[in-house]
Amino acid sequence: MSNMLLEAKEVHTYYGASHILHGIDFHIRQGEGIALMGRNGMGKSTLIKSMLGIVRPRHGRVLVRGDDFTKAPTYKTAQRGIAYVPEGRGIFPNLSVRENLQMAARAGLDGRREWTFDRVMSTFPRLGERINNGGWQLSGGEQQMLTIGRALMTNPDLLILDEATEGLAPLIAMEIWRIVKEIRKTGIATVIVDKNHGAVTSICDRAMILVKGQVVFDGTSEAVRADPELIQKHLGV
Amino acid sequence: MSQSLDIIHDEHRAIAAMLSGMRSLAAGIAAGRLKPDFGLFDDMLRYIEEVPEKVHHPKENEFLFARLLPRCPEAAAVIAELEEEHRQGEARMALVRKAMAAYQQQGAAGFEGFNAALVHYIEQEWKHMNTEEKQIFPLARTHLTAEDWAAIDAAFLANDNPWQGAAGEYAALFTRIVNEAPAPVGLGGS
Secondary structure, eight states: OOOEEEEEEEEEEEETTEEEEEEEEEEEETTOEEEEEOSTTSSHHHHHHHHHTSSOOSEEEEEETTEEOTTOOHHHHHHTTEEEEOTTOOOOTTSBHHHHHHTTOOOOTTSOOOSOHHHHHHHOHHHHHTTTSBGGGSOHHHHHHHHHHHHHTTOOSEEEEESTTTTOOHHHHHHHHHHHHHHHHTTOEEEEEOSOHHHHHHHOSEEEEEETTEEEEEEEHHHHHTOHHHHHHHTOO | OOHHHHHHHHHHHHHHHHHHHHHHHHHHHHTTSOOOOHHHHHHHHHHHIIIIIIIIHHHIIIIIIHHHHHHOGGGHHHHHHHHHHHHHHHHHHHHHHHHHHHHHHHGGGGHHHHHHHHHHHHHHHHHHHHHIIIIIHHHHHHHOOHHHHHHHHHHHHTTOOTTTOTTSHHHHHHHHHHHHSBTTTSSBOO
């Protein structure tokens, strides 16, 4: 049985007349970690949204666990064990931390419940201190922790983090990367979209770089880190 | 390709985040937005004393620089400079500690001296890490052999994840600092 979780085949996505993704191929298997990198506006988030049904590709196919999900609604993808932590968080501001987490709780696709409320609390002790606070009362870093915690409560096989540390101070960003590294060790496959190549390549084994909606590099994270010219050319500011 | 360079780079990112946090807190005090939290500054300075000064720098000296020097004599000057900076690390940190003690004693009148000592320390650390990443890393990648890398990587990996600490103590200290530092620098109340 294939262990492929999510695939994009020759995906072309447009925003109106603007051609954003130019025939992208992507795949992630169970347990893999992929750093999806590129400068602003290169199509990283659009690729994620295209695979999750948030934006519809005009051409190409999206497969979830080998099944054609090209036209499937987003909630169907979520039900197949794929959790998405969007750019800009997206917690429920009027619900407490506890309620935000509890409402997301469900068993994984195979019925397992490894990520319980208590386990999320021990992974993010800070959330424990804010348990009865409303979402709107949390700082940006706490909201990001809550969003990741909520995604884990769905017991996913694949966790997708889109710009998880965008706008956060370096200390908070480092703490979130440390926690994500711990989550990776549990075997959850992870796609991390980020501009911080140092952080994401230290967490993920594979790396992809997008430039103007096309894949210009697909290889090991180690190869990226050992190639300063590649970093400067495609990721440098 | 080397896991040890990746480890050094990761540790640099943690150190850089801590330095950046201290600079932001000092800037907040200078702007009148924050009151000094000497306990927090003490923790942050302790992190720098424990992780880079006692664990990170000796590892660079003993394993990376020691292997690179015989393979690349043209790196001698820059290695000597970096090793001297490592030797001076404790003394440079002692100046920041002294300035903080004066600030604690004198109150607001002591801030300028503390801020100047802190900013000076941070700038030296930035320059130091930059020299390692921009000059030493490329030379190491070019001149060290597979055998060298195997020995260096083995020594680094035997170090049992120093960024975490043998019993997770450095990671716990880092987390405490993040939780205590006022937002937006950390997660604490402003």
